[in-house]
Amino acid sequence: MQYRELIKGEEKLSVLGYGCMRFPQTNGKINEEETEKQILYAIKEGINYFDTAYPYHGGKSEVVLGNILEKHNMREDVYIADKMPSYLVRTDKDIEKFFNTQLERLKTNYIDYYLMHTLDSLAAWERLKKFGMIEYIEKWKKEGKIKHIGFSFHGRIEEFKKIVDDYDWEFCQIQYNYLDENYQAGTEGLEYAYAKGLGVIIMEPLRGGSLSSNVPDKVKKRFENYSKDRSPAEWALKWLWNQEEVSVILSGMNVLDHVKENMRVASETHPNSLKEEEIEVIDDVKEIYKELMKVPCTGCNYCMPCPFGVDIPGAFSAYNDKYFFDDKMAGFKYVGFSSGITGGKESGANLCKACGKCEKVCPQHIKIIEELKNVDKELDSKLMRFGIKVFKKIKRI
Ligand code: SF4
Ligand code: SF4
Incomplete structure (x- = not known):
């Protein structure tokens, strides 16, 4: 040392x-x-x-x-x-x-x-x-x-x-x-x-x-x-x-x-x-990173918990991953983990009510509300989310 x-x-x-x-x-x-x-x-x-x-x-x-x-x-x-x-x-x-x-x-x-x-x-x-x-x-x-x-x-x-x-x-x-x-x-x-x-x-x-x-x-x-x-x-x-x-x-x-x-x-x-x-x-x-990164989230968690259940760093991590890896399955994976299909609570960007609590404490000064809308637009599939809801009901998850 x-x-x-x-x-x-x-x-x-x-x-x-x-x-x-x-x-x-x-x-x-x-x-x-x-x-x-x-x-x-x-x-x-x-x-x-x-x-x-x-x-x-x-x-x-x-x-x-x-x-x-x-x-x-x-x-x-x-x-x-x-x-x-x-x-x-x-x-x-x-x-x-x-x-x-x-x-x-x-x-x-x-x-x-x-x-x-x-x-x-x-x-x-x-x-x-x-x-x-x-x-x-x-x-x-x-x-x-x-x-x-x-x-x-x-x-x-x-x-x-x-x-x-x-x-x-x-x-x-x-x-x-x-x-x-x-x-x-x-x-x-x-x-x-x-x-x-x-x-x-x-x-x-x-x-x-x-x-x-x-x-x-x-x-x-x-x-x-x-x-x-x-x-x-x-x-x-x-x-x-x-x-x-x-x-x-x-x-x-x-x-x-x-x-x-x-x-x-x-x-x-x-x-x-x-x-x-x-x-x-x-x-x-x-230079390569600059081309790929969408949201400069460090995953510090200061913005958590969101009163409406959004997993904010999780959403940004999935969003960045989509661009880092050119991952065609990113949306599929994102809806999967944020829909609570394995028994957890729903935590998708779609739950954001724009209360602004998270933005006040984010050390990276990320426009979280706006970025979550982008996550929702680019990663979420309403059809798949609906399908998972039905599945959870049937399986009583
Ligand atoms: S602005 Fe959205 S993500 Fe942030 S704390 Fe409020 S509901 Fe949660
Ligand atoms: S506070 Fe900001 S940087 Fe930290 S996890 Fe939340 S969004 Fe990411």
Whole structure:
């Protein structure tokens, strides 16, 4: 494992951070046994940065991480990053309540890296300041309850710069990967924050997994043209670690093989080590993706649950798949999974009532209502949906 200083002169963090947003699950619940195995393996192999947040896994991510570290007496062996759920703060008392809950859940009395979660504008930060956020975090820092202060960001580059300039942050966390160079903070934001002395943590390095799994044939071919042994995930991670401004990359690894594979790449890639022809491969792949992608959904699930039952990320994933793979069966598959034929609830784009709840929280600022109409138009078959309804009735599903 390689280590880089996130904040100049401070502790060295493993370049691969463990994202606790996507722990392995069984029947919709965290599989604690499997999670424990993976976390212990990761620590043994040198990962020392664990990133969680108040809402991950409905509040259970902090709890499970805290339990594992306590059980193995490993709290001192790792750095924990956690986040104030900014969007839930309504009064100054909320701030204290959330923070104390987090310490309790994590079974610790300090958090190493504490972030304002998912700020999208200076206004969002101003709102927190009105509740006395600065006074709270600085007090906690003085008391040793917080070691470093930062923010995570999903918004436009102009707003990112304003937030960076508004406070003496030590670090920030941005979405960044080879498809998002000009999206949200992007390369400009990365370089801006770095030049101002902030450490930069990277989230969504594989764009919610879309850069590693279900990779379009055209992309695969371009990669394989260069080397048959390098996976698409490896290309995406190498592209990031090649940049000296990047310190820690967070990866939500829910399969042990992913942990192992990412750790191998992490130990092999150094800043400015990619050859010119390798950069060219990535440039070609970017172009291919741009031609194929319909909706920039990362599958983060912030928009869920929809009060009317729409599986929003599922709809966009099916929609993108149709274009990534030129899949003629995409509509058939989509109606199949969204009609609840196997016993689940219906979850198709056709259920959208345009209430707007999801659009307010989507960090990618996707026009969800409009895009769902496109999904409905291009993927849905009313005849097939009707047929499935009749079938379900007969079979009493
Ligand atoms: S706008 Fe549509 S998809 Fe979004 S929350 Fe409302 S009903 Fe659900
Ligand atoms: S639509 Fe937006 S909020 Fe919902 S999963 Fe996709 S990126 Fe996340």
